[in-house]
Amino acid sequence: MLLALLLQAGAEEWLAKGVEALKAGHAQEARIALEEAVRQAPGQPVMWLAVAEARLRTGEAAAAVAAMEQAERLAPGSAMVQRGKAMFARRMGETAQGLLDARQEKRAEAVLREAVKAYPGEAELWRLLGLAVYAQGRNADAVAAFVKAIDLAPEEEVLYAGLETLLSAGAEVERRLAAYAARHAGSAMGWYLLGLERGDAALFEKAWGLDAKFWPAAFALHRSVAPGRAVALLERVVELNPEYGPAYYALAQLYAKAGEREKALAARKRHHALTGKP
Amino acid sequence: MKLLVWLVPGLLLAQGMGSGPRTVRKAGGPKVAAPAFSLREVAAGLTAKHRYGDGTSRYILSMTGNGVAAVDYDNDGAVDLLFADGVAPVLYRNTGAGKFVDVSARSGLAPRQWGQGVCAGDFDNDGWTDVLLTYYGASRLYRNERGQFRDVTAGAGMPVEGKRFSTGCAFVDYDRDGRLDLVVANYVAFDLEKAAKPGATKYCTWLGLEVFCGPRGFPTDRPMLYRNEGGGKFRDVTEQALQGVAGLHYGLGVVVSDFDGDGWTDIYIACDSTPGILLRNNRDGTLTDIAVEAGAAYGANGEELGSMGVAAVDVDGDGRMDLVKTNFIDETPSLYRNLGDWFFVDATEETGLGSDATAVGWGLGVVDWDRDGRPDLVMANGHIYPELGAAQKQTKSLYWNGGGVFATVRTGAPMASRGLAVGDLDGDGMEEIVVTSLGAAPVVYRVEAKRGNGLGLRLEGTKSNRSAIGARVRVTVGGKTLTEEVRSGGSYASQHDFAVYFGLGAAAEAERVEVRWPNGETELVGKLAAGALYRVKEGSGVVGKKVW
Numbered sequence: 001m002l003l004a005l006l007l008q009a010g011a012e013e014w015l016a017k018g019v020e021a022l023k024a025g026h027a028q029e030a031r032i033a034l035e036e037a038v039r040q041a042p043g044q045p046v047m048w049l050a051v052a053e054a055r056l057r058t059g060e061a062a063a064a065v066a067a068m069e070q071a072e073r074l075a076p077g078s079a080m081v082q083r084g085k086a087m088f089a090r091r092m093g094e095t096a097q098g099l100l101d102a103r104q105e106k107r108a109e110a111v112l113r114e115a116v117k118a119y120p121g122e123a124e125l126w127r128l129l130g131l132a133v134y135a136q137g138r139n140a141d142a143v144a145a146f147v148k149a150i151d152l153a154p155e156e157e158v159l160y161a162g163l164e165t166l167l168s169a170g171a172e173v174e175r176r177l178a179a180y181a182a183r184h185a186g187s188a189m190g191w192y193l194l195g196l197e198r199g200d201a202a203l204f205e206k207a208w209g210l211d212a213k214f215w216p217a218a219f220a221l222h223r224s225v226a227p228g229r230a231v232a233l234l235e236r237v238v239e240l241n242p243e244y245g246p247a248y249y250a251l252a253q254l255y256a257k258a259g260e261r262e263k264a265l266a267a268r269k270r271h272h273a274l275t276g277k278p
Numbered sequence: 279m280k281l282l283v284w285l286v287p288g289l290l291l292a293q294g295m296g297s298g299p300r301t302v303r304k305a306g307g308p309k310v311a312a313p314a315f316s317l318r319e320v321a322a323g324l325t326a327k328h329r330y331g332d333g334t335s336r337y338i339l340s341m342t343g344n345g346v347a348a349v350d351y352d353n354d355g356a357v358d359l360l361f362a363d364g365v366a367p368v369l370y371r372n373t374g375a376g377k378f379v380d381v382s383a384r385s386g387l388a389p390r391q392w393g394q395g396v397c398a399g400d401f402d403n404d405g406w407t408d409v410l411l412t413y414y415g416a417s418r419l420y421r422n423e424r425g426q427f428r429d430v431t432a433g434a435g436m437p438v439e440g441k442r443f444s445t446g447c448a449f450v451d452y453d454r455d456g457r458l459d460l461v462v463a464n465y466v467a468f469d470l471e472k473a474a475k476p477g478a479t480k481y482c483t484w485l486g487l488e489v490f491c492g493p494r495g496f497p498t499d500r501p502m503l504y505r506n507e508g509g510g511k512f513r514d515v516t517e518q519a520l521q522g523v524a525g526l527h528y529g530l531g532v533v534v535s536d537f538d539g540d541g542w543t544d545i546y547i548a549c550d551s552t553p554g555i556l557l558r559n560n561r562d563g564t565l566t567d568i569a570v571e572a573g574a575a576y577g578a579n580g581e582e583l584g585s586m587g588v589a590a591v592d593v594d595g596d597g598r599m600d601l602v603k604t605n606f607i608d609e610t611p612s613l614y615r616n617l618g619d620w621f622f623v624d625a626t627e628e629t630g631l632g633s634d635a636t637a638v639g640w641g642l643g644v645v646d647w648d649r650d651g652r653p654d655l656v657m658a659n660g661h662i663y664p665e666l667g668a669a670q671k672q673t674k675s676l677y678w679n680g681g682g683v684f685a686t687v688r689t690g691a692p693m694a695s696r697g698l699a700v701g702d703l704d705g706d707g708m709e710e711i712v713v714t715s716l717g718a719a720p721v722v723y724r725v726e727a728k729r730g731n732g733l734g735l736r737l738e739g740t741k742s743n744r745s746a747i748g749a750r751v752r753v754t755v756g757g758k759t760l761t762e763e764v765r766s767g768g769s770y771a772s773q774h775d776f777a778v779y780f781g782l783g784a785a786a787e788a789e790r791v792e793v794r795w796p797n798g799e800t801e802l803v804g805k806l807a808a809g810a811l812y813r814v815k816e817g818s819g820v821v822g823k824k825v826w
Contacts, residue, residue, distance in 0.1 A: 083488065094669070156608075219579075245580060246579055246580045246581070249576060249580025250579065250580065252573065253578070253623070253624060256617075256623040257623060261621055264573070264621075265571055268570055268571060268573055268575075269570060269571065271576070272553070272570040272575065272576075275580065275582075276526075276553055276570065276575075
C-alpha cells in the first residue's frame, strides 16, 4: 500500500521523503527518493541541492558536485543556491574529515579531489587534501597541497605549522621546494618554505631580505637565533617597518624576558598605538 | 570570521593531541611524567536543559550561553548550584552528597529572558549570600533573605531597564570599606529591535552561510562599576572610578584578585576580539586600566585574542597571582606570568599551555586534583556556530601542572559548553566541576587521579566583608608557601564556591596558615592538619571544621 502511494507521489513528495530520510541518517533511501525527485522535476534547483547531499553521503562525490553545478546552472543568481553551494563546500570538508577520522584516506582524497575542483579557492579543502595524501605516505603531494593552501590563506599560521610537520617527513620535498624557490627567486615565500624544510636561518634571512614586510620570515628568523641577535633583528624590522605593530610586540616579549622593562613597556605601548583599535 | 575554524580535528589531532597525558619538561630541567588522570561524569540529578533566550540561536545573545554559580545559598553547609539561563534561572538545592533537587519555583528568582551570567557575594553582610544575575536588558540583583531570593535591583538604585549586554560580573570591595561593590562586564552594544539579521552584513556571514552577526560589526562597550553605599544602595561610579577604560571592549569573563599583593583587590576582564582590561586598584577609590603596559592585553604575538574565561592563579608558586585565559579556536589558552610590580610576560608557549589550538575555550576552573600543591586547570569548550552541527560540540581540556609546565588532555563527551564552576559538591574534600552547555542539561564532573593530602578553608569576614572576598590565604607546607584567594566571579560568567583548597602532597599538616583579610589585616591561623575543611572567622581563627 505504501509502495503504491509512493509510486504515485509527485516530485515534492519525493523531496520531502528524501529530506526526511537524510535527517534520519538513511542515506541510500534518501538517494533513491531524491534521484526520483530530480527525475520528475529536473528544472528545480532545490531538488538538485538535495540530491547533491544524498550523493555525497552515499560516497559519490563527483556525482554530488555535478548535482551542485546543475543547481547553479539552473539558477545562477539565486541566493538559495549560493548558500547551498557554500554549505556544500563545508559538507564536503566534513565528509572528508569524517573519512580521515575513520582512516579511510583514499575515499577522503577522492572527495577532496572533487572538492578542490569545485572550490579551488578554499584553503581549508586544500589543507585537508594535504592531510589525506600525507596519510597515504605521499608527502610531496601533501606539501604541494599545503603550499596551495598557504598561497590562498597566507595569514593562517596553522598552515605553516602543518607544513612544517610535513616537511620534516619527506626527502623529496626539499628538492621540490628548492625548485619552487629558484623559480620564484624574487619571492620571499619560496625561500621561507625552504628555510622551514632545512631549518636554515640563512634562508629566513634571505626571504626577509627580499621582503622586509614578510612577517613569517622575520618571525621564524628571530625565533631561531640567540636572543641578542633576535632583538637586533626585530629592531631592524621596526626600523624598516615603523608602522608594523606585531614586530613591536615580539620585541616587547624579548625585552621583557631579558628584564628590560622600560624598553618592553615602550614597545608594548607602540604596538598598542598601532593595533589597538577595534 | 577566520578561516579554518570549521573542521577542528586537523593536523594537531593527527599528531596526537587528545591521546593522553605526556611528559613535560621545564626549560633546562628533567622530564616529568604526568600521572594518570581522567574526567568522570557524576550523576547529580541536574536535569533542566539550557534554554536560549528566544528559543533560537539567531542572535549573538544566544551564542554566549550561560554561567553557573556554586554557592551555599541556604547555609546548610552544602554547595548548591544556580544556573543563569536564557529563559529563567534554575536553582538546585544540594540535598547532601552531591545530589540536587530543582527548587527554582520557590526560590524567588523570576523568569526573565536573555540571562547570561551570575556572581555571588554577601553585599549586605547579613550572612546570606546574595547574587547578581546578568542579562541582556538589565541585570538583576537578588538579596538572599534566609534562603529566599528577592529582586532588589530597583531599590538598590541599579538600572531596571536598558539594552546592555552584560556578561561576567564580580562582587569586589575595591574601596575596602567592608561592603562589596560590583563590577559588571558588557559585551557588544546590542539592540535586539534593530539587530541585523543573519546574513545582513559581512559580519553576519561565514563561508557564505548566513550566521548570527558579531561581535565584529557591533559597537564595543565598557565595564560598569557600582559602589555599595550601604543600606542596600549601589551607585554607578563608572565614570569617576574607572580610569583609562575607553568604551572599546567586548567584555566577557571577570576575575578579581590582588595582583600586586598590596592588599587592595584589582580586576581583570577578558575581552573578545579586543584587548583585555587590567584594572589596577589605585587605593583611592579609582582603578586604572594598565593592561597594555602590564603586558596582559594581547596574545603572545600581539594579537587581539577572542578571550572568554579567566582565572587568577599562582601557577608557579611564587606568591604572585598569574592570569590564565580561555580563547577562541586557532588561538590557545593564554598564561600571563606575573613578574611583580605590574609586569606580566606571556608564558603561554614555554609552559605548554599553547599546545592545543583546536578548542573554543569558555569556562575555566582551577583544581589541584592530585593535591600536589600545584594548581591544575580545567576548561569548558564549544564552538559558536550552530551551523557547524556536531562539530559545535567539543571535549573539555585538562591541564596538569607539572611545576610551571603543563601536560594536557582533551576529554569528556563533546558539548557546546560555556559556563564552568568548581566546588566540593559532595563534601569529600575534592572539588567537582560543573559545566553548562547550549541546549543541554548541565553536567558535573570530577577528575580521577591519585592524590595527596589536602585541606580547605571557608572564611567569614567580620570587619571585612562577610564573604571574605579579597582575602588571601597563605599555606606553608614542606617549606613551600601556597597562595590562594577568596574571589567572586571568575571563569566565564560564573562563580566558583568561596572555599579555598590546598594540596599538601604527602604532608599530614600545613606548618603555617595565615589569612590576610580584605581589610588588610593579617591573622595567623597556625598549623592545620590535612583532611578537613576549616571554618575560619576573622579575628577568631578556626571556629569549626568538617573532617572528610
